[in-house]
Amino acid sequence: MSPRRALITGVSGQDGTYLAEQLVAEGYDVTGLVRNPGDRVLTHLEGVSLLHGDLDDASTLVDALGAVRPHELYHLAAPTFVPASWDDPAVPMAQIAGATGTLLTAAHRLDPELRVFVATSSEIFGDAGESPQREGSPKRPRSPYGIAKLAAHQLVGVLRERHGLFAVSGILYNHESPRRPVRFLPRKVTRGAAAIALGLQDELVLGDQSAVRDWSHAADVMRGARLALAADAPGDYVFASGVGRTVGDLVQAAFAAAGVSAEGRIRVDPAFVRPPEVTPQVGDPSRARDVLGWRPEHSFEATIAEMVAADLEQLRSERP
Numbered sequence: 001m002s003p004r005r006a007l008i009t010g011v012s013g014q015d016g017t018y019l020a021e022q023l024v025a026e027g028y029d030v031t032g033l034v035r036n037p038g039d040r041v042l043t044h045l046e047g048v049s050l051l052h053g054d055l056d057d058a059s060t061l062v063d064a065l066g067a068v069r070p071h072e073l074y075h076l077a078a079p080t081f082v083p084a085s086w087d088d089p090a091v092p093m094a095q096i097a098g099a100t101g102t103l104l105t106a107a108h109r110l111d112p113e114l115r116v117f118v119a120t121s122s123e124i125f126g127d128a129g130e131s132p133q134r135e136g137s138p139k140r141p142r143s144p145y146g147i148a149k150l151a152a153h154q155l156v157g158v159l160r161e162r163h164g165l166f167a168v169s170g171i172l173y174n175h176e177s178p179r180r181p182v183r184f185l186p187r188k189v190t191r192g193a194a195a196i197a198l199g200l201q202d203e204l205v206l207g208d209q210s211a212v213r214d215w216s217h218a219a220d221v222m223r224g225a226r227l228a229l230a231a232d233a234p235g236d237y238v239f240a241s242g243v244g245r246t247v248g249d250l251v252q253a254a255f256a257a258a259g260v261s262a263e264g265r266i267r268v269d270p271a272f273v274r275p276p277e278v279t280p281q282v283g284d285p286s287r288a289r290d291v292l293g294w295r296p297e298h299s300f301e302a303t304i305a306e307m308v309a310a311d312l313e314q315l316r317s318e319r320p
């Protein structure tokens, strides 16, 4: 029997590499789309075939789909940094909502049996008015990024209904790992704590420490994506830890893991402070747990400790 084929858009990102590793371990034939397949800095992609795919050129996505004819498509590629979406809202609309529409339609035309996972976001809830949020909670996004992700989420829903497509929207809350870029808060904090522990840095400059997020490990979330495509029927799922934590909690966990005190080490710079959120972004993962049997394997503390350990190792190796 020939192996099942999976196609991953955004394979070189944090989530894509974890997902690819899991699928390769499961015996899948895995192809990933990257903007530049010849890029030498791509890591964690052993055993993965790479093809060119660009969110700004829908024909590359459709071509790759036709070339691979996957059984499962994981659409993870998207701009991911929420604040950047204010610069030009047309960009997230095209790259997130437009690309999702193109891929879903092409998938349906290619093979009505194809199973599609689309990564959406807790940002679709915005000012939901209830916390934690479930799949059916009100969706009132408050950023162009959230609006684009909501359009992608709703496209999954209507195309599933219209065509009977096996399409899933995974509503992903914040998920982290040592592979997360430093522009995101948790990696900034674990790297900062590691640098302070090594005496390379005196302080860490942050924004609002009372902001709340729901943090999971990226590997757990990607296991959820696979479970969602292996289910009997398609549906949408919140993937979250279910626990809201503040930026301050994150700081404490990271400094504890690094073995230093955060006392006197944090400086607040208004440049990093965002307008307060009306509804705390916390997800209720009950449906994923009840329907898919999904349970996170990494605790918050273990995730942060893993990130701090990786940052300590990296910073030590970079020392002259």
Ligand code: GDP
Residues within 6 Å of the ligand: 082, 083, 174, 183, 184, 185, 186, 188, 205, 206, 207, 208, 209, 211, 212, 213, 247, 272, 273, 274
């Ligand atoms: P996001 O949740 O996708 O926006 O990604 P982040 O991991 O960057 O988390 C951002 C949250 O942390 C927001 O609630 C910010 O207000 C808060 N925050 C506080 N200080 C900082 C900081 O220095 N950098 C970033 N990126 N976020 C910060």
